[in-house]
Amino acid sequence: MTYNNKVVWITGASSGIGEAFAKAFFNEGAKLILSSRREEELHRVMTNLSATSDNCYILPLDLSKPESLKKKSEEALSAFGRIDVLVNNGGISQRSLFAETDMETIRRLMEVNFFGSAELTREVLPSMMEQKSGHIIVTSSVAGKFGTKFRSGYAASKHALQGLFDCIRQEMYEYNIGVTIVCPGPIKTNITQNSLTADGSNFGKMGDLHKSAMDADEMVARIWKDLKKQKEEIYISSPKERLALLVKRISPKLLNIILKNSKVT
Template sequence: MTFINKVIWITGASSGIGKAVALELSKYNCKLILSSRRTTVLNDVKNECLLPKNVEVLTLDLADYKTMTTVVTKAISFFGKVDILINNGGISQRSLIIDTDIEVDKKLMDIDYLGTIALSKALLPHFISQKTGHFVTVTSLMGKFSSPYRSAYCGAKHALHGFFDALRLEHEKDNIKVTMICPGFVNTNVARNALTGDGSIQNKQDHATENGLEVSVFAKRMLKAIKQEKFEVYIGKGETKGVYLKRFFPKLLHRIILRSKVR
């Protein structure tokens, strides 16, 4: 698979992984649609791209998931089609279960899960009609195993794996691909923007995230996985081993995470 002449739609494109992927993709001869809630910042990202004339901005709030049919119609109107949807938008959470208001759990599910699948379902008929399409969904290693202080986030990310594995099975006959991208620690603002138990923003970085993979390195590895049409890929440092420990030695992983005192 090649990115040449493809139309690629990226959610959460105003910062972090989404921005890095957009800038990297702009080096190819492809068209980009950039989405997030922050229109002004998206325009800044557009202007940083190699060929801004090949980039369109489409404001999108994943929490407003009942409007996705209209949003998809607008996205298709830019270049006449969409070939790849990179579901990257979302938020994280840092609080103990006992301290987390149920409204925080709901917000994580509304944005990270329901918003993502509503957008994907709205675009699905377009992919079916053109007999090709590729859903790329950025979940997390927390979609494969869990960690303290991230219960709502882990729940939403686990749910994405269940949904998109089913979508891949149902629509292989329509030549529709699904790639699940599972980041470990990546040096972005995900921790700073995470919600705490009462729904307020944490507004501080954590040590593990700060010392995570550089986002530009992550973007290159992610695009390689998309090109290869991988089903699922784990991108990070040593923390990626947790996926295999969970599968074969779950009690050992449990003890390792407890000793790490991760926040």
């Protein structure tokens, strides 16, 4: 697959993994629609790419505002007249124990990470079905495969994405629409700083695991070949997490024992 002249809509494009996706798609000749809440950061990304209004459209949106997303999707579809690739990447993480966490915080994690992506996908799919082509990419996480301390709402939202997009994939085979779920381990971005604590305020600092993790450009470069092949699931994590994913499949009980004795921050 070549992305030359394809229209790619990326959420969470103002930083981290979304920004790295924007660079990679743009370098292959794609036209971009960049979304997140912070419009000025989206313009920074556009400027850094030396993109113009002929090949880049800024579409600010808030994934936690479901009532606005139908209109935003219509705007995205009309920006270049079609959408070939939707990258559901925008998201927030969590650093708090479930018993101490406000339900409002759990709902916010579900709203941004799950319902927002679900809504945009539902709005975009009919046009892809008509085109009989398309690619939906979802940035999930290893937290979409197993749960740990401090990530209850986050892991729930990523498990929900996994279930939803497994079903959508089955429904879309006949329309030639691919679904790729990307499951990264820690990547050095602002994700921990922006994580929600129990009362919904930001965690505000980078976690130790993330300080030494690979950066987002390297992550995207390493998965790029598989992404272009529309591989159905892509894992990009440290050997430790890859082992945990394997143990989860073979013996969930053993993984629970290992996690119980591990330091999770």
